[in-house]
Amino acid sequence: MTVSHEILQILENTAVATISTVLRQKGFNRVALHGPRAVTEGQKRIAGPAFTMRFVPAREDMTTALAVNGPTSPRAVLEKIPAGAVVVVDAMGLRSAGVFGDIISARMQMRGVAGLVTDGAIRDLVGMKKLEWPIWADGTTAPPSPSEFFCADTEVAVACGGVTIFPGDIVVADDDGAIVVPAAMAEAVATEAYEKDRFEEWVYDQVKGGALLDGLYPPNDATKERYAKEKQ
Template sequence: MPLNEEQRAALATITTATLTTVLLKKGVRNSWMRGPKPLTSGQERLVGEAFTLRFVPMREDLATPESWSSPRSTRAAIEDMPEGCIAVIDAMGNKEAGVFGDILVSRMAKRGVAGLVTDGVMRDGAGVLAAGLPVWCDGVSAPPSIAGLTFVGWQEPIGCGGVAVFPGDIVVADDDGAVLIPQALLEPVLEAGVEQERLEGWLISEVERGAALPGLYPPNEETKKRYEAWKASQA
C-alpha cells in the first residue's frame, strides 16, 4: 500500500535515531544505511517509498557511453519513477564514480521524485545542489558511473549501505543518515515511533527540571505513572 499523507506527515516527526531504536525492539537490527549522509546541511527530513536501482562492478564491454542510450539504463529508470518516491541506489560503496549528475537529478526533481539515497557518490556537486533534489550520499566524485560501475536494473531487491532494500519499503533520512522500515512493519513502527518521540520529549523536560537519570531513563514504574498522568492531562 502506498504511503498516505497522514503517514508521511507522522513519519516526518520521527527522527532516524528513534526509528532505529523502535526497529531494534521489533527485532530489526540492521536498518541504518552506512554511507549515505546529507549532501548539504539544512535538508528537511526525507520520507518516501523506495524505488531501487542497482549497479554492479564495472565491466568494460557493458559500462560504455553507448549504454546510456540502452533501454536498460539509468535514464529509462528515471522515467519509471513515480512522484513522491525515494530513489535508493546500490553503488556497493564505490567512491570513485558518481552514480548520478546534475542533468539526471534535475529530471528527477522535475518528475516530483522526493529524494535520492545512495551508498555511493554523486558528480557535478554544484549542479546537483542547484537542482534542489534532497540527496543523501557518501560524497562527490568527478568521474561518471561507467568509470567504475555498470548499471543493471531497477525495482528489484538491492543492498544499500549494508541494508537490504525492497521496492516499496519505507525510507526516512535526516541529519543522522538514512533508515529503512520494512513495508510490512510500517504501522506498528509508526505507532511506536510517535509514542517514543512524545515520551522522550517529556523525559527531556524532566531532565531540564533537574531530574536524575536513574529511574527516569529508562523509566521505572513510578516514572511511567507520572508520564501517563501527564499524557492524560494533554488530551
C-alpha cells in the same frame, strides 16, 4: 504492499533515531544503512517507498552509449520513477565515480521524486546543493557514472549500505542517516515511533529544566501519568 500517505507523513515527521529504536525493540537490527549521509546538513527529512537501482561495475562490452542511453540507463529509468519515491542506488560502496550528477538529479526533482539514497558517491556537488533536493551519499567525486558503472536492474532487491532493500520498502532519512522500514510494518512502526518521539521531546525539556533522570527516563508510573496529563 502500499503504504498510505498518512503513514508516510507520520514517518517523515519522526526522527530516524527514534524509528531505529522502535525497530530494534521489534527485533530488527540490520536496517540502518552504513555509508550514506546527508550531503547538506539540515536537509529535509524524507520518507517514501524505495525505487531501487542496481549498479554493477562497467565492462568493456558495455558501451558508453548503452550506459548513457540504454533501456536501464538512468536517463531512461528516471521517467518511470513515481512521484514521492526515494531512489535507492546500490553502488556496491564504490566511490570511484558519481552515480548521478546535478542534471539527472534536477530532472528527478522536477518529477516529484522525494530524494536519493546511495552507498556510492555523487558528483557536481555545487549544482547538487543549489537544487536543495535531499541526498544521502557516501561522498563526492568527479568522474561520471559510465566510467565505472552500468545500471543492470531496477525495482529488484538490492544491498545498499549493507542493508537489504526491496522495492516498496519505506526509506526514512535525516541528519542521522537512512533506515529502511519493511512495508508491512510501516503502520505499527510509525504509530509507536511518533509517540516515542513526542515523549522524548517532553523528557528533553524536563531535563533542560533541571529534572533528574531517575524515574524520568525510563519513566516510572508517576512520570507516565504526569506526561499523559500534560499531553492532554
